[in-house]
Amino acid sequence: xxxxxxxxxxxxxxIAMVAGSTYAVSSNAAEKTSDTTIFSEKELQTxxxxxxxxxxxxxxxRILESLTTEVGPRLAGSPADARAVAWAEAKFKELGFxxxxxxxxxxxxxxxxxxxxxxIAPFPQPLLVTALGxxxxxxxxxxxxxxxxxxxxxxxxxxxxxxxKGKIVFINHKMQNASEYGAVQAGRTKGASEAAxxxxxxxxxxxxxxxxxxxxxxxxxxxxxxxxxxxxxxxxNSDADMVVRMLKRGKPVTxxxxxxxxAASTYTSYNVIGEITGSELPNEYVLIGxxxxxWDLGTGAIDDGAGCAITMAAAEFIKRHGLKPKRSIRVxxxxxxxxGLFGGKAYAQAHEKQLxxxxxxxxxxxxxxxxxxxxxxxxPEAFGIVKQMHNVLAPLGIAAGGNNAYPGPDMGGLRALGxxxxxxxxxxxxxxxLHHTPDDTFDKIEPARINQATAAYTVFAWMxxxxxxxxxxxxxxxxxxxx
Amino acid sequence: xxxxxxxxxxxxxxIAMVAGSTYAVSSNAAEKTSDTTIFSEKELQTxxxxxxxxxxxxxxxRILESLTTEVGPRLAGSPADARAVAWAEAKFKELGFxxxxxxxxxxxxxxxxxxxxxxIAPFPQPLLVTALGxxxxxxxxxxxxxxxxxxxxxxxxxxxxxxxKGKIVFINHKMQNASEYGAVQAGRTKGASEAAxxxxxxxxxxxxxxxxxxxxxxxxxxxxxxxxxxxxxxxxNSDADMVVRMLKRGKPVTxxxxxxxxAASTYTSYNVIGEITGSELPNEYVLIGxxxxxWDLGTGAIDDGAGCAITMAAAEFIKRHGLKPKRSIRVxxxxxxxxGLFGGKAYAQAHEKQLxxxxxxxxxxxxxxxxxxxxxxxxPEAFGIVKQMHNVLAPLGIAAGGNNAYPGPDMGGLRALGxxxxxxxxxxxxxxxLHHTPDDTFDKIEPARINQATAAYTVFAWMxxxxxxxxxxxxxxxxxxxx
Numbered sequence: 001x002x003x004x005x006x007x008x009x010x011x012x013x014x015i016a017m018v019a020g021s022t023y024a025v026s027s028n029a030a031e032k033t034s035d036t037t038i039f040s041e042k043e044l045q046t047x048x049x050x051x052x053x054x055x056x057x058x059x060x061x062r063i064l065e066s067l068t069t070e071v072g073p074r075l076a077g078s079p080a081d082a083r084a085v086a087w088a089e090a091k092f093k094e095l096g097f098x099x100x101x102x103x104x105x106x107x108x109x110x111x112x113x114x115x116x117x118x119x120i121a122p123f124p125q126p127l128l129v130t131a132l133g134x135x136x137x138x139x140x141x142x143x144x145x146x147x148x149x150x151x152x153x154x155x156x157x158x159x160x161x162x163x164x165k166g167k168i169v170f171i172n173h174k175m176q177n178a179s180e181y182g183a184v185q186a187g188r189t190k191g192a193s194e195a196a197x198x199x200x201x202x203x204x205x206x207x208x209x210x211x212x213x214x215x216x217x218x219x220x221x222x223x224x225x226x227x228x229x230x231x232x233x234x235x236x237n238s239d240a241d242m243v244v245r246m247l248k249r250g251k252p253v254t255x256x257x258x259x260x261x262x263a264a265s266t267y268t269s270y271n272v273i274g275e276i277t278g279s280e281l282p283n284e285y286v287l288i289g290x291x292x293x294x295w296d297l298g299t300g301a302i303d304d305g306a307g308c309a310i311t312m313a314a315a316e317f318i319k320r321h322g323l324k325p326k327r328s329i330r331v332x333x334x335x336x337x338x339x340g341l342f343g344g345k346a347y348a349q350a351h352e353k354q355l356x357x358x359x360x361x362x363x364x365x366x367x368x369x370x371x372x373x374x375x376x377x378x379x380p381e382a383f384g385i386v387k388q389m390h391n392v393l394a395p396l397g398i399a400a401g402g403n404n405a406y407p408g409p410d411m412g413g414l415r416a417l418g419x420x421x422x423x424x425x426x427x428x429x430x431x432x433x434l435h436h437t438p439d440d441t442f443d444k445i446e447p448a449r450i451n452q453a454t455a456a457y458t459v460f461a462w463m464x465x466x467x468x469x470x471x472x473x474x475x476x477x478x479x480x481x482x483x
Numbered sequence: 484x485x486x487x488x489x490x491x492x493x494x495x496x497x498i499a500m501v502a503g504s505t506y507a508v509s510s511n512a513a514e515k516t517s518d519t520t521i522f523s524e525k526e527l528q529t530x531x532x533x534x535x536x537x538x539x540x541x542x543x544x545r546i547l548e549s550l551t552t553e554v555g556p557r558l559a560g561s562p563a564d565a566r567a568v569a570w571a572e573a574k575f576k577e578l579g580f581x582x583x584x585x586x587x588x589x590x591x592x593x594x595x596x597x598x599x600x601x602x603i604a605p606f607p608q609p610l611l612v613t614a615l616g617x618x619x620x621x622x623x624x625x626x627x628x629x630x631x632x633x634x635x636x637x638x639x640x641x642x643x644x645x646x647x648k649g650k651i652v653f654i655n656h657k658m659q660n661a662s663e664y665g666a667v668q669a670g671r672t673k674g675a676s677e678a679a680x681x682x683x684x685x686x687x688x689x690x691x692x693x694x695x696x697x698x699x700x701x702x703x704x705x706x707x708x709x710x711x712x713x714x715x716x717x718x719x720n721s722d723a724d725m726v727v728r729m730l731k732r733g734k735p736v737t738x739x740x741x742x743x744x745x746a747a748s749t750y751t752s753y754n755v756i757g758e759i760t761g762s763e764l765p766n767e768y769v770l771i772g773x774x775x776x777x778w779d780l781g782t783g784a785i786d787d788g789a790g791c792a793i794t795m796a797a798a799e800f801i802k803r804h805g806l807k808p809k810r811s812i813r814v815x816x817x818x819x820x821x822x823g824l825f826g827g828k829a830y831a832q833a834h835e836k837q838l839x840x841x842x843x844x845x846x847x848x849x850x851x852x853x854x855x856x857x858x859x860x861x862x863p864e865a866f867g868i869v870k871q872m873h874n875v876l877a878p879l880g881i882a883a884g885g886n887n888a889y890p891g892p893d894m895g896g897l898r899a900l901g902x903x904x905x906x907x908x909x910x911x912x913x914x915x916x917l918h919h920t921p922d923d924t925f926d927k928i929e930p931a932r933i934n935q936a937t938a939a940y941t942v943f944a945w946m947x948x949x950x951x952x953x954x955x956x957x958x959x960x961x962x963x964x965x966x
Contacts, residue, residue, distance in 0.1 A: 065728060068725065069606065069725055069728045069729050069732075070606045070729075071606065071608070072606065072607075072608030072609075072725075073608060073609065079607075080607075080608075083607075123552065123553045123554065123555065124555075124562075124563075124566075125554070125555030125556060125563075125782070126555075126556065128921060212926050212927070213696060213698075213922050214698070214781070214920075214921040214922040214924060215696075215697070237926070238922070238924040238925075238926050239924075241924075241925070241926045242551065242552055242555075242782070242924065242925065242926075245548060245552045245925075246552050246553075249552075298697070299608070299725070437697075438611060438697040439696050439697040439721070441697060441721040441722075441724075441725065442721075442724070442725065442728075443695050443720070443721050443724045443725075444695070
């Protein structure tokens, strides 16, 4: 490990020489210290003031109130998508951002339609289900078949086709906590094609969620090419518990499922961008944001209205108080994250030639906060700055993480291209209770939580924008750390 | 107060002489004490053993699991009503009750149908609503009108008709805790006719419930004679919060409401009754039970599957352990409580000539427990017995209440006729979160809670059945305490 980081150090020294002004320190950046690669005491005092003042502010709470009340659900490609884009443009302007613009994002759309299910035998009763995003419809009158239960996608994958053929697959994979999201979500995204390969007629998964309320959780699923497309839905955890009890009685359980969901035409939405322009290095920028789209069932308060509001408020707080960041702070509200990271991919593609302009990237997309940890993904020369950031954030209860940060779903593509990144870990204790359900609404937001997260993003954005040295974005960095 | 109770004492002495054997003490009832009007030490030991053993049992949990899994929702008059009756008969027999029978209960039925609402202006978004029981339909395409908000039914009643005419009334009465149920529920039951009198076209209330989830709570409403019937619905607390925020912006809020609910034909269901027959006074009985019907949205786990299961298990526990109650223990699972106490009224009517046969009545209809208090409504001669009951129950954390008990909705009519009653107060901390919503499901039941409640009912049923003296049911008692 040591030799690797020595190599990285050498590589960065080279990059720094080549890149020149990208890592330049402004003349007055370190008034009271001789070390010009870290913040001065005075600058740290400003950051600490920002932290405390932003925490006592509640602009993010008000922005999120506005979004959930004046727009509400905003499924990508639906009429609400355009209303959300208009809201975002207007809100950025109202908040006094220096520049506001849109960048187009095109994608195929999907509509939900009717979603109904019921147990027909042996004990008739309704099931509360929701269609998974991208699911095809059932026949108009629905389809009926026996349920076959699997504990997980993995168990389905190893099942004999005979046990599945002609049946509705029920993946009963209960998500216990946030750390299991990836593993459990695999059943949602890949289950339909796995089931179809073995001859299943439909799939209904246990919702990917940690709650025990009667809300089915939606979320995107994908069909593999060349495999027949079967309808895919999720039932609530409460319903899944009941189905498990019924199956334990040893009689075949027959379910009728009716979905009228359908793919629709291509739609062009927008990444909506607001910028506070930098005073010294305006063409370099700190990239923060969230995704503007939400699923249609709730009003997207925690997913991801909160991320939009936190990052909009962080940049706005700096501007409102007359502080001038040296680099620009760019807030991107991404289009259509939910159905396939379309906004993030479009942003990366549109800006792939200017990666070195991105000082650091960090998306907020895990709820209302608080932030519990900050990790980085920067060149080693910036470790001193990162340590100073950790010190300023520590009074918020934010732990210091390592140097392998993930900047969030819409910025993951940028990181893969070598963009310096930060991960501000949001506490997800309630996130997967509400995630992708009708219950994702503004009344769940606690001002103290979202204000802390906003304070953390304010500090991050300000210190990253004002860092005396660059964090090292670009292909060279990536190449260096991959050696 | 003193003179009143002296009068009551005289009245009871008279009743006791007239009634004769009703208040007789069996010859071996008080083996080790000279006072034959209270329990002997040995009998108290039996009661204490029952308390502890029943608490360690989990039959009520299993019974409720069976009801919610094998029947599920059981709206009165729906096909599930008959399935619930068949389940109840079979379950009583399976549990070894000595006698099982049904008594007919007829009532008008109501069907839910489509229920949809959305805000059309100024900020379009869907509302999650449910029709209130008995509501008429809207026109097939729905109706649209401006919302007019009132803080409570009382505020609506004092409003000028001009402010209401042509509008949809929104009663925004937030229920903070269980004690407010009666006051807030009045808006649900009476709001439609009050609104219609002033010319409203529909009413949508804030749900009568203490949760902040996206579940609208249904519940019965009634139309006054001679007033036009307007559609009535409830929106979830989360939706109501959002509507309030939208109304604060000062622009008219227009809502489209679509309900296809409708009254349907008369249906005859049954009170299903199981009895453990008394060994000495078989024609006298302790009356316990719950209501078998539920609303259709959930599976009626807490309302009132729990009450059915607790009381069935209490009687069954005594029988299973070979204990022979002196009086009979009768468990009644009432038909159609939710839409107008039809089962309770039918029971009172069918048995009004034999009220003195009822040693005591106590329904369980407030959830899964635990029982926090026991109050009584008995003649003063029985106060010694009640005190002994309190002493046996105290280790369960059950406080001693006064002598003005309410025996529950289906037994309220019996109490009004003078039937001795007990109130075993069930803790309602979660009850009005789940009540009348899709979320009223078995996964919310905690064994420790329902087992404690079952132990309390076991002790109550046993001690009431074996009391050396009668508790004083009948018109004479009522007359006496009313003097």
